[in-house]
Amino acid sequence: MRGISPRRLRLLATACMAALTLTASPALAADAADPLEAGPLATKKIDYEAGKLVVTLADGVSTTQIPLRGSITYAPENDFSRVVAFVHGRHAACLGSPSPGQQVCDDLVDENGTPIQTDVRSYGGYDYMAKNLASHGYTVMSLEANTTNFDNGFTDGGARVRSQIIQANLELLWRWNNGAGPYVAGEPDHTVGTKLVGKLNFAEGIGLMGHSRGGDAVTDFIGYTRNLSPRSGFQRFTLDGVLALAPVNYTAYKMPYGTNYAVLLPACDGDVSTLQGARFFENAKYPNLTTPTAVDNFAKVQWYVQGTNHNFFNTVWTQDDASTTTDPACSRQQPATTARLTPADQRRVGAALMNSFFRRYIGQEKAFDPIMTGEVTLPASAAPLTSGKGLEQEVKTSYVAPAAQRFDVLRPNSIPDPQPDPATGATPTPADATLTTTTASGGPISTSGLTAFAVCNPNDIAWRQGPTFPTAYPVCPEGATNRSKGNQFTVAWDGPGAYLRAFLGRAAAPVDVSKYGVLDLRAAMNRADPRNPAGDGYTPNLVTQNFDVTLIDASGKRVSTRAANWSTALQPSIGNQFRHIVLNGIRIPLTAFAGIDLTKVTAVEFGFSSPALGSIQLADVMFQETAKSTPAPSPATEDEPEAPKPDGPPSAPPGPIVDAPPVATTPITTTLESPKVVCVDTVKPTAKLAKVSLARKAVLISGTAADTGCGAAIQSTLVEIYTAAGKGKARFVTVKGTLSKALPLTGGIAITAKGTSAWSVSVAKAKLPKGTYRVRVSTFDKAGNLKKLPLKTVKVS
Known part of the structure; x- marks a missing residue:
């Protein structure tokens, strides 16, 4: 099998997967690959030592020497392979004490051969994944980052020094590939020598995994290698995928963009317990919202993994x-209640997720897409054998596709005004009232019956660098335990009939979403809110919050x-000590909305009636993923199977259970859910433009509106004020009384009027150029029916 080409490898892999008989599991899709199945190639591991590296510490002055090993x-037998590198975190450097002036331990024994000092080779803890x-x-490089004097005392926790270590080791691998690397002393079978010459593919991009402080480092390295000057003498590396495993975020303000990026969060992490x-x-x-030069071309994944701790992903870290x-x-x-996984079970889950990520984004093996998107949780091969709460409970996935592959609906982030680096404590970008x-x-967004609907941010300055970005939004409920430290919506309701309706198009115009396969959103229950079911603290599916997700098309x-x-x-x-609020994904195939015209969807609605009380955090509502040619399975009906009974000790009283039918938590079954069709309102509202006038300081526009359709209610009125700017384009008046750049007449800026049955708009005229402006009014009811009024003009002088 010498000289196997990449094409030959792909054919072998395809044949192996085709021949594999998949174990029946509700969490394993028929077309999902098994990431734990061994490949066809024999492997070899070489431990290398290649001298010392001098690194500059974060103060920019101090230096230290560390080993390159x-x-x-x-x-x-592989002739051309993709490259992945692993970086461990801060751990005990040795058993014993380093010799004077040394940063790492020597391996020493006494006269009887008993070890008295041993270097802790943390880099060897990921051999199971590398093999x-x-x-x-x-080809997988696992590099050493054992040092003692650059982690603490610097605000970045050593991330930038570790970036230097990553750079040096990758350049070492680069030189070996080009026949210019150092000869590593040792037995011929245990040295690199010329074994890798011409065998490594650096051109198509490499993968990085960092654990703990190594996770902060690989995130830092994204910007580090991108910003290397071509004249620096250093090699700039292309990254196709970066994964941060249980990372710290001492450099919290960094924006990881320019590569596919994933984070794995252990739910029982006792070291980085705040899931930084x-x-x-x-x-x-959304990198382009915070970094103007960023291009949103890459996938973003978050896995919240139940029952996993910080250390056991590394076989050397046994404590x-x-x-x-x-x-x-x-x-x-x-033992009667724990969700913890044994070390072996934890590594099986970790390897399934992490190796899937690298094979998908470094090797372009698209059979792993279902694990990235959350279509499946884990294959049966990764199911915990002796521990945990079951396959469906282990992993909660959040997935955000590249911008060109999704249609954002509710995104509680807006493009901020330019501002200095947030680490400097810059003035917060003003709150954007239009987000709600x-x-x-x-x-437009409409709500009814909600006791809370607001944008919040859990940036409570709990860690070294403070907020990700200075924020003018209030802290979210249960701020310190909310680990998803970004803008999100708080939604609460105190009775049945409440809803949140988000229209897709301007003036509620229908939008074609038929090219997408799923509706995705991210949500979490506010655990301490008494309106939510409490559970018992150890049975994850004993209770659940719930709401209806509805699509509405142009026919109503x-x-x-x-x-x-x-x-x-x-x-x-x-749990009680490790209680977290983390936004996790809810992935709904569009086949669940059978009967809706996906080419003319007007709105996504969230209906809060059963349970009749609740409080949740919500974000990232979007259509994404390419529609499949065959229908995806729908969820189990609400009548079966029954929710599992508590598995804790009989003396532990159960928490309150919501008055709602138990529901299945896995998205695989054989029947489509019956559509719920209610009153269809096709009657347009009536509207009248009563006044367009020019006051001393403002342009005043007002009118009335009414609706007679079933469930009659006016949603709102939109007013567009514009002046011509060439063929088919116009400059629109903003709420601040300024003019926009030239925009298409059909895609301009509309101002939401105050009031419903009687409405009005007032715009300051001080900044408006003199001239003739046109006024276009659109009124729509809560079913999305539109009434457009004839154009009017107003002269600003």
């Missing part, structure tokens, strides 16, 4: 990092599905 796992990847044709990596995912979602013995879900000392009145796609037809049928995101987090 680690391991390389590869398939000798699997190498068997599929990848969730902030990196929030930073990565349990849990800092409690009483937490019912995260303590291994509570206008969708990301330009349509409505089809609904239940949110909790598709995800475990609305279950309360379990």
Whole structure:
């Protein structure tokens, strides 16, 4: 099998997957690959030592020496492989004490041969992942970052120094590939020598995984390598995928853009218990909103993994990092209730997720898409064998596609005004009041019966760098325990009939979403809010919050599905010390909305009637993923199966259960949910433009509106004021009384009028150029029916 080409490897992999008999599992799609299956290639591991590296510390002055060493796992028979590098975090550097002037330990024994000092080779803790990847044709470098004097005392926690270490080791691998690397002393079978010459593919981009402080480092390295000057003498590396495993975020303000990016959050992390990596995912979602030069061309993934701790992803780090013995879900000392995974089970779950990420985005193996998007949780091969709460409970996935592959509806982030680096404490960008009145796609937002609907941010300055960006929004409910530190909506209701309706098009015009396959949103239950079911702290699916998700088309037809049928995101987090609020994905295939005209969708509606009380956090409502040619399965009906009974000790009283039917939490079944069609309102509202006048300081426009259709109610009135700017274009008046740049007449800026039955708009005229302006009024009711009034003119002098 010498000289296997990349094409040959792909054919072998395809044949292996085609021959694989998949174990029946509700969490495994028929077309999903098994990331734990070994590949066809034999592998070899080489430990290398290649001298010392002098690095500059974060103060820009101090330096220290560290060893260039680690391991390389590869398939000798592969002729051209993609590259992945692993970076461990801060851990004990040795058993014993380093010799004077040394940063790492020597391996020493006494006269009897008993070890008295041993270097802790943390880089060897990911061999189980490296071997699997190498068997599929990848070359994996796991590099050492054991030092003692650059982690603490600097605000970045050593991230920039670790970027220098990553750079130096990758350049070492680059030189070996080009026949110019150092000869590593040792037995011929244990040295790199010329074994890798011409065998590595750096041109198409490499992958990085960093654990703990290594996760902060690989996130830092995205910008580090991008900003290297071509004249610096250093090699700039192209990155196709970066994964941060349980990372710290001491450099919290960094925006990880320019590559596919993933974060894995261990729900029982006793070291980084605040799940600081969730902030990196929030930073990565919409890079062009915070970094004008960023291009949103890459996928973003977050995995919240139940029952996993910080250390056990690394086989060398054998100590349990849990800092409690009483937490019912995260303590291994509570066997009757614990959700904890054994070290072996945890590594199986971790390898399935992380290796899937690299094979999808480094190797372009699209069979792993279902694990990235959350269509499946894990394959049966990764199911915990002896621990945890079951396959469907282990992983909660959030996925945000590249901008060109999605249609954003509710995105509680707007493009901020230019501002200095947020690490400097710049003045916060003013709050954007339109986030609760206008969708990301330009349509209006309407609500009814909600006791809360507002944008908040859980940036409570709990860690070294403070907020991701200075924010003028209020802190979210339960701020310190809300780990998704980015803008989000708080939604609360105190009785049945409440809803939130988001229109897709300007003036509620229909939008064609038929090219997309799913409706995605991210949500979490506010655990401490008494309006929500409390659960028992250790049975994740004992209770759940729920609401209806409805699509409405241009004919007025409505089809609904239940949110909790598709995800475990609305279950309360379990445990007491490690209680978290993390926004997790709810992925609903558009086949669940059978009967809706997907070419003319006017709105997405969230209906809050059952349960009749509740409080949630909501963000990132979007259509994404390419529609499949065959229908996706729908969720189980609400009558079966029954929710599992509590598995805790009989003496533990159950928490309150919401008055709603139990629902399945896995999205695989064989029947489509019956559409829920209600009153269809096709009657247009009536509207009248009563006055267009020019006051001393403002342009005043007012009128009236009424509706007689079923469920009659005026939604709102939009007023467009513009002046011609060439063929088919105009400059529109903004709410601030300024003119926009030239925009298409059909896609301009509309101002939402105050009031419904009687409405009005007042715009300051001080900044408006003199001339003739046209006024266009559109009134629509809550079913989306439109009434457009004839154009009027007003002269500003």
